[in-house]
Amino acid sequence: MKWGVVRFPGSLDDHDALHALRDVLGQDARMLWHKDARLEGAECIVLPGGFSYGDYLRCGAIARFSPIMQSVTRFAAEGGMVLGICNGFQILCEAHLLPGALTRNRSLSFICEQVTVRVENARTPFTCATREGELLRLPIKHGEGCYVAPEAELREMEERGQVLLRYVDAGGRVSDEANPNGSMRAIAGVANERFNVFGLMPHPEHAVERTLAGGEDGCKLFRSLIEHAR
């Protein structure tokens, strides 16, 4: 499968995403530059984590206007697969490719830790290599990961199965303590209505090798996309 990882000024996790895709998963992945409008034939676009444009104004607010995002928006409208991780998730929300917004963590602190998320819907291109209710251990590292959306919209998203990942405790239960950033309904990742755009705050690209502290649960999300494309 052909992947494109977008590098914005301030992207941090672009290399980790490339490493995960190329070296661990054997994919054809290349870096795309934010000033280019070409997607180089990619079948899935990854918007990586980081602090694009210094997080000025609001996280993701400026990146949304970069030339490549005009192409990504068209690509998504045509049904192309788009995965936004952390800052990428924030960019997708600001670009209105995903519902809701990401605001300052409830604690006001930058959080860097391993969390447990539960797969809420395994019948999507992003989660089809997992089981519903499966628990994944993934790292988070963000200051603005508190997911908010209007209550009526949240209800509709839940009914349509757009909430793909939720923060839970080690036993798989939603609790206030297990919600690291105060996200509404403990939401860690959401898809759009068409299920071709997915954003999540945890970092699957940092969790692709058993020998490293992040574990390898992140592979399951990338493998889902690979299996879906077959």
Next chain:
Amino acid sequence: MRTGSPNLIVKVFVTPRQGILDPQGRAAEGALKSLGFTNVSSVRVGRYIVLDIAAPSASAAADEAKKMCEQLLVNPLIEDYRFEVDDA
């Protein structure tokens, strides 16, 4: 300054939307109360943006400022805003 249209100063005040958790406002309120300002409540911490807009009239500058807020400066999902045109 350009000839033609005068430059007008527009002050935009952006605050976390009512009903949206504002941890900064809450932390500031807690600190104020611990300083003895027990009469303070509903503290919101936001952003103040100053725009220098070349426009033929205050209402034209206001129209421009509104578009800028809607397209970039404000995320209506999480923020409220108001602005003042300084036509002095």
